[in-house]
Amino acid sequence: MDNKISSLRAQLEDELSKIKSTVDLDKVRVAYLGKKGCVTELLKGMKELSGESRKEFGKKVNELKQLAAKRIEERTEELKKLEIEAEIAAMPQFDITTPADLDRGSYHPITLVQRQCESIFKSMGFTVEDYAEVVTDYECFESVNIPKHHPARDMQDTYYLENGQLLKSQTSAAQNAIIKKYGKGLKENGVPIKAIFPGRCFRNEATDATHENTFFQMEGVMVDKDISISNLIYFMKTMLSEVFRKDIKVRLRPGFFPFVEPGFELDINCLICGGDGCPSCNHSGWLELCPCGMIHPEVLKEGGVDPEEYTGFAFGLGLTRLAMMKYGIKDIRDLNSGRLKALAQFTDDDKE
Ligand code: FA5
Secondary structure (H helix, E strand, C coil): CHHHHHHHHHHHHHHHHHCCCHHHHHHHHHHHHCCCCHHHHHHHHHHHCCHHHHHHHHHHHHHHHHHHHHHHHHHHHHHHHHHHHHHHHHCCCCCCCCCCCCCCCCCCHHHHHHHHHHHHHHHCCCEECCCCCEECHHHHCHHHCCCCCCHHHHHHCCCECCCCCEECCCHHHHHHHHHHHHHHHHHHHCCCEEEEEEEEEECCCCCECCECCEEEEEEEEEEECCCCHHHHHHHHHHHHHHHHCCCCCEEEEECCCCCEEEEEEEEEECCCCCCCCCHHHCCCCEEECCCEEEECHHHHHHCCCCCCCCEEEEEEEEHHHHHHHHHCCCCHHHHHCCCHHHHCCCCCCCCC
């Protein structure tokens, strides 16, 4: 019996040294320590012994059992370590000494103008709000005074989901929620509502040099006591002179939007052709950039603000067209083209 125990010890060491994976190691554990393993078999043989020799044999089998458990445990740890090292060696290697002047990408021109406009309006006390792209008919139209079947809906066909929701055709879709959100502060503490909310808009329409089916707008609203058209013109002028940092010609003409009264179209003299007329301005010399007006009393009422006490202005800046004018991009479709070579050449002029 003693010989058997000694040869099992030697056999265990031999098997452990040959094993290369933790999976195979489990087979050794079962062969030695499992229910039908050799240690269990040895213990069964004890019944043939008696007295002192039985006690002595039991002790030796137990020692073998403990040794086998310990050695299997140790070998498991060794193999786990080796397996991790092999996994690391198989991973792609990085050279940390590579110079850092790799192409780090760039911001899209629309992101650049959006950030610039945000920082201009923030400096004038406006908050920047985010809003969903999928909205309800109420948010996009009804809450801004465009009831169902109103002819103004024809100007903004969009994409509808089967559940009746739609991809917002204008950032005005957030007006009602913003007026409701800040109306409490206005009434209770006299804090004016001053917010801008940039966002992606969608329209089901034919594309050309100035029209895309997916484009960005940036809406702005201000509501307080005694807000007038002069305030609106002041903020528009400040924003444009900060964005372009040069004198540009603008014109204000009457425009109809059911959510403002009076309403205006703010056009910018085309910076691509200098006003002579080209495809980028539909050969008119002017580009519709930022419709605006005094918020309609019905829209204030719908947002829970008393139009007898408060007035406000709203504007809907065409951010994509602003990027075209600022960076001299002739065709709006280039902005959604994904052509990185063309899009990567613009920089943030605050950082120049
Ligand atoms: C509106 O969307 C109104 N919600 C704007 C508004 C807000 C008016 C608040 C009054 C008060 P309009 O459909 O004209 O209006 O679009 C506003 C601007 O978005 C346009 O002047 C233009 O610069 C831009 N725009 C409109 N449609 C497109 C298009 N298909 N592609 C690119 N830019 C567009």
